Amino acid sequence: MRRFSTSRIGAAIVASLFALPACTTQAKDSPYFGKVEAPQGQVLRYISGSEPESLDPHVSTGQPEARIYLALFEGLTDYHPVTGQTIPAIAERWEANADNTEFTFYLRHNAKWSNGDAITARDFVWSVRRGLSPALASRSAYLAYYIQGAKEYNEGKARAEDVGVVAVDDYTVRIRLATPVPYLATLVSHQMFKLVPRKAIEAHGDAWTEPQNIVTCGPFKVKVRRPYDRLIVVRDPNYWDAAAVKLDEITFYPVEDQMTQMNLYKAGEVDAVYNHTVPYAWVDEMRHLKDYMDKPENAIEYYMLNTKKAPTNDIRVRRAFNMAIDKNALAVYRRVVKPLTAFTPEGIFPGYPQPTGDAFDPPRAKQLLADAGYRDAAGTYDPSKFPVSEMEISYNTTEANRQTAEFVQAQWKQNLQLTVPIKNIEWKTFLDSRAKLQYKGAARAGWVGDYMDPYTFLDLFSTEFGDNGTGWSPPEFVAMLREANTAHDPAKRYALLARAEAFLLAAQPVIPLYTAATDWLKKPYVKGMYANPLTLHPWKFVYIEHDRSKWDLDDPPASTN
C-alpha cells in the first residue's frame, strides 16, 4: 500500500511533465514568442551582452560596449539603422582629396555635451590624441594608425601634436593620413573615434566614467549604473537632435547566459536581445515568428590553416581540405547561415565584385592529395598514407563550434576517408595556441568587421604586427591592398580589393565556412530597430509602438539627415 502511494506521486510527476507541452501549445498559434505586452511609455529594455568593460569608448573594444556607446557617445559619423552604412552625426558632411590621403569634416554648429558645453573641432582633436596616448594603452589604437604620426605617437616615438588631426577652425577638422584610406568616413564611426569630454577626464582621471562625473555627447545620458545588474540611460535634452529621439529611457541588461536571455525575452521582461542569441536548435521553430530578426551580417566564420607546419604547409593539402567540405550542407545544418567560399561576407557590400573560392569537389580533393604524395603505388589517393595524427580541428569551447567541428570532421571522413581529431580548448588558451601557431592543421576563427568595408576582413592578412594565426602574409598581397586603397573611384577600388581577395583564396590559408546571420529577437511593438549587418542600433531611431494595429506593418524607412 505504501509502495503504491509513492508510485502514485511518481506517476503524478510524470503526468505533469507530459502536460507541459499542452500548456505551451497556445503559444503555437501566436505569431509571437511568449508574452507580448508593450511597456508603459517610451522605455526599452535591451539585453546588451556581457557586462561592459568600461563606459570609456576608447578603452573597450567589444560589441556589448559598442551597443551602449551608441546611446552615450557620438563620433563624426554614425551607422545607418537599416544598412549599417555611414550617416552624418556630429559632422554634417565631409570630403576627401584625390588620393584619399586627406579628409575634411565639417561639424554641425549646434552639437553639445550633456553638460551644455558646445562641441567643437578642438574636442575631436583632443579625443583622437587621447585615444592614441601611450599612457591610456587603448587596444583599439591600431585603428587610428592610418593617421599621420598616430602610430609613432602611440609607440612613444612622436608627440601628440604630430598626429595629423587638426582643427582648421571651430567647426572644421582636417585629417591627414599616412596611407590612403577611402573608407575613413565609415571608420570614424568606430568607438575609438567617438568624442570624449576633455574637462571631465582632466578633472577626474580614470574615475570620469562614474555616474556622478560622466559627461556624454550621445542621444542619451547615464542615469543608473549597477555593474552586472543594469545600466539605465535617459534622453539627453542637450543632444543636438534631441527632438528626433523617441525613447525616454533604455535599460541595458548585461545577461550572458543564452537560456536566461531567452527566458527573459519569452516572459516579456525584456523587449529585444542582441545578435546570435537564439539557440540554433530552436531556429526552425522561431523562423516563422515575427520576433525573429534574420539578415546576413558583417561577420564570417572560417577555419585557419597552419601554413607553417606539415601537412597543411602544402597548398594542395589546404585546397583539398577546403574542397572536401560541402558548404551548402553546412549552411543547411547550421540553419541560420549562408554558405561562404570567399573571405568577405556575402551580400553586405553593395557593388563589391566578390570572387568565389573553390567549390565542393571531393574527387578533385582526392586528386590533389594524391598529387601531394599521399598515393599508393598505382598513383591513386591512399588515405592511409596521410599523416592524420598531424591534423586536428581545434576550437574554443562552445556548443555551436563543437557542432560545426563535428560536421567538418564528418565531411572529411566521408569525402577523404580521414578521421581528423577535434579538440576543444578554453578561449584564452586557444587564442594563445593560435597566435603562436602551435595548433595542428585547422583552428576555428570568426571575424566581425570593425567597419562596413571589405578591407576590414582582407586587412587581417596584411597585418604588419604580430601574426594572423595562419603564418600567411606575403608582401604581394599587402601591396595589392595598398594599391586598392589609393584608388579614388569606389568601383575601381572594389575591383582591386576583389583581386586581392582572389589571390588570398588561391593561396588558401583559410577555409571559409559561412557568412554569419544576425539571429536575434525583438517584440513587435519595438519599431525603428532593424536587422542590420552590424547589429549596432543607433538608438535615436527606436521607439515603442503602442498602437497594436501597426505592429505587423513593416517599419517605416528611417529618415537620416
Place this chain on the structure above:
Amino acid sequence: MLRFILRRLLITIPMVLVVVSVTWGLIRLAPGNFYTGEKPIPPAIEKNIRERYGLDKPWYVQYGRMISNTLHGDFGISLKYQGEPVNRILKNALPVSATIGVLAYLLALAVGIVSGTLAALRQNSNLDYTSMAAAMIGISLPNFVLGPTLVLFLSLTWYVLPPALWGGPRHLILPVITLSGVYMAYIARLARSGMLEVLRSNYIRTARAKGLAERHVLIRHALRGGLLPVVSFSGPALAFLLTGTVVVEKIFALPGLGNYFINANLNRDEPLIIGIVAFISIVVLIFNLMVDIAYGFIDPRVRY
C-alpha cells in the same frame, strides 16, 4: 577557549597567503592575458598595456605587490573592468550573494530540520518515506536542472514570477528555492540520521525514565545531540552559500560574487581573482572556526 580562538585566527593569515600565492601562480601558468582577443594586438600597444598595469615589472615585484595588497585588504583595480576597484566590486556583489545564500540556508534549515526530525520520530511511516524520497530527489537533482524547471513552469508557462534579474522580493523566490534544494535535502537526511541515533541512546532513555515530557526530551536533549551533524555541515555550506554560487547566479543573471568569479577567471583578471579567492578563503576559515566554537556550546563532551 579564548586562546583557542586567537590561535585559530592567527593561523588564518598564513593560510590565506598560501591560498592567494598558489592562485597567483596558477594564473601565471594559464595561457593568455586579460587583453588578448580575436585579433592580435600590435607589440607597441601590448607594451603600453603592460606598462600601464605594471606587468612589465619582474615577477617578484608583481608578487610582492599582490601580497602587500592582500595584507592591506586592498586588492587594487580590476584589469577587465577598467577603473573599477576590486574592493568596490566585492562590496557590491557580496550583499547579493549573501542575501540569496542566507535566505536559501534558512529555508533549507527550517524545512530540512523539521522534515528530518519528523521522519526520525515516525521512522518507517509514510511521512518518513515521502520526505526521504523527496530528499533523495533533492540531492540527485542538480540546481541547473531544478532552476530551469521552476522557471519553465512559474515564469514561462504561468507567468507568475520573473525568470531572472535582480530586483524586488519577487526576484528572490526562484533563486532561493533553487539554491536551497540540495541543502534542504541534505540537512533533512543528516537531521534524520542524527536524531535516530540519539533517540536510541542511553541518556534519552534516562530522560524519559525521569518522567520528562516527550516535548522536553525532544527539544532539550535529543535535538542538541541529534543536530550535531547538521552543525558541522553548516559551516562550510554556509560559507559557500554566502560567497556566491556560480550556477544559480548565472541562471538567474544575478550581480553576485559567483558571476564575477567565473568571468574573472575567463578574463584572466588577476586582481579580481585574487580578491575573490582571498575573500572566500577568509570566509571559509572563519565559518569553520565558528562551527568548532558552536560545538563547544552544543556538545557537552567537547572541551577546548
